[in-house]
Amino acid sequence: MIKTAVLGYGTIGSGVVEILDKNRDVIAKQAGQEVELKYVLDLRDFPDSPVADKIVHDFQIIEEDKEVKIVVETMGGLNPAYPFVKACLLAGKHVVTSNKALVAAYGTELLAIAREKQVNFFFEASVGGGIPIIRPFYRCLMGERIEEITGILNGTTNFILTKMDREGETFENALKEAQNLGYAERNPEADVEGHDTCRKIAILTAMATGREVNYEDIYTEGMTRITDIDFKYAEKMGTSIKLLGTSRMKNGKVTAFVAPVMIQKNHPLYSVSDVFNGIMVRGNMLGVSMFYGSGAGKLPTASAVVSDIIEAAQNLKRNVAIGWSSEKQPIEPMDKARFCYFVRVAGSYRNKEQDIKQAFGDAEVIELYGLDEFAVLTSEMSEEELKAAATAYDRKEQGRSDFGIKQIIRGVL
Numbered sequence: 086m087i088k089t090a091v092l093g094y095g096t097i098g099s100g101v102v103e104i105l106d107k108n109r110d111v112i113a114k115q116a117g118q119e120v121e122l123k124y125v126l127d128l129r130d131f132p133d134s135p136v137a138d139k140i141v142h143d144f145q146i147i148e149e150d151k152e153v154k155i156v157v158e159t160m161g162g163l164n165p166a167y168p169f170v171k172a173c174l175l176a177g178k179h180v181v182t183s184n185k186a187l188v189a190a191y192g193t194e195l196l197a198i199a200r201e202k203q204v205n206f207f208f209e210a211s212v213g214g215g216i217p218i219i220r221p222f223y224r225c226l227m228g229e230r231i232e233e234i235t236g237i238l239n240g241t242t243n244f245i246l247t248k249m250d251r252e253g254e255t256f257e258n259a260l261k262e263a264q265n266l267g268y269a270e271r272n273p274e275a276d277v278e279g280h281d282t283c284r285k286i287a288i289l290t291a292m293a294t295g296r297e298v299n300y301e302d303i304y305t306e307g308m309t310r311i312t313d314i315d316f317k318y319a320e321k322m323g324t325s326i327k328l329l330g331t332s333r334m335k336n337g338k339v340t341a342f343v344a345p346v347m348i349q350k351n352h353p354l355y356s357v358s359d360v361f362n363g364i365m366v367r368g369n370m371l372g373v374s375m376f377y378g379s380g381a382g383k384l385p386t387a388s389a390v391v392s393d394i395i396e397a398a399q400n401l402k403r404n405v406a407i408g409w410s411s412e413k414q415p416i417e418p419m420d421k422a423r424f425c426y427f428v429r430v431a432g433s434y435r436n437k438e439q440d441i442k443q444a445f446g447d448a449e450v451i452e453l454y455g456l457d458e459f460a461v462l463t464s465e466m467s468e469e470e471l472k473a474a475a476t477a478y479d480r481k482e483q484g485r486s487d488f489g490i491k492q493i494i495r496g497v498l
Contacts, residue, residue, distance in 0.1 A: 087118055123152065329345075329346045357377065
C-alpha cells in the first residue's frame, strides 16, 4: 500500500480526494497496489468532510513521515507551494502538482532535484486541465521534431470570446457573465491579460525543446481591447478571434507569443468554444495532431493529477525522464514574427485609399454598413514592418478629424 498526502483541500484537492476514493479499485489495478490517503494539509478544518480525521495544519508532519511516498500539491501560487514541494523532493518523496505558476517559475530546479534524488516531479494537470498533453510529449511524440504548438489554453477567455462571437456581447458583459457562472475570478487579470496562457505555453515549449524557457521572455498581449465591432468584421470575413498561445520552432530558433489572433474556419482551433481548451501540435513527421477537452474544472483537472499519482506509484524506485535541462532556450524578438494583419481605420476608405495603399500595399478592404470606419487585411509582413506602416499612416493622417488606426489584430497565415 502506498501512502499519499494532499496539500490544499480546495477545488482541485478535494477533487483528487474524491477520485482516490471513488476509483480506488481502478487506481490500485493500474498502480499495482492500493493508494491510500494519509494526510490532507490545509489551514482550515473540515469537520463534516470525509477527510476530517486526515486534516493536518503542520506541513512538517508530512515532510517527516517516511510512510508518505507521494505528495500532491494543489494549493496554487508560489508561496508556500514552492518551499513545500522542494522540501518533499529533498526528503525523497515523489511530487505531483497541478500548479502551472510553480512549474513555469521553478520547474527547472525541481526537475533537477527529482533526478538527483531518483524521485519524480509530475505536472500533467498544469496545462490543459484534464487534457492529456504533457505525457504525450515524453511518450508518444518522442521521435518527433516539434515545429509548432498553438493552443487555446484558458477556458475563461475562450468563454468570453465565444459569447462575444456568437451573441454579440461586449467584453464587459461577457466577463460579468463568466464571473457570475464561476468561470472568472473577481480579479480576472491573470486570465484576460494572457498571463495564465503565457505560463502554459512556456511549459509546453520547454517540453518540446528540452530547454528551460523563461515565461517572461514570451510576448504577451491580453484580450481586453477586443470589441464586439471586431467580431462583426470577423463574421463578415468568415473568421473568429481566439486568444492563442503559440510557439514555433524553425532552424533551432523559437518564436513564442500570447495574443488574440484572427483564424479562419479551416483552422483546427476554430470550433473550440466556451470553456473548452484545444491544443494543436505539429511535428515534422506526424503533421498536425489535436488535443481537445475540458481545460479546467474540479474533476477533469483532478483526473489528470491522479494519472500522475499512478505513474509515480509505478515508478517508486526510479526517476522517469521528463521535462527539460537547465540550458536556456532563447526566444526570438517578436518584431521578426510574421502575420497578416487585420487593421481597423477611422473614416471612409474612399477618402483614405491612397494613404492606405502607400502604407499597407495591396490590402483587402472590408466595410460594414453604418460605421464611419473600415478595415483592411494586409498581406504577410513582419511585426517590425507592420509597426512602420502603421506609424507612417498615422503620421500622414494627423491633420484629419477622423484620422487614426483603431485596432490591429494578428491573423494566422
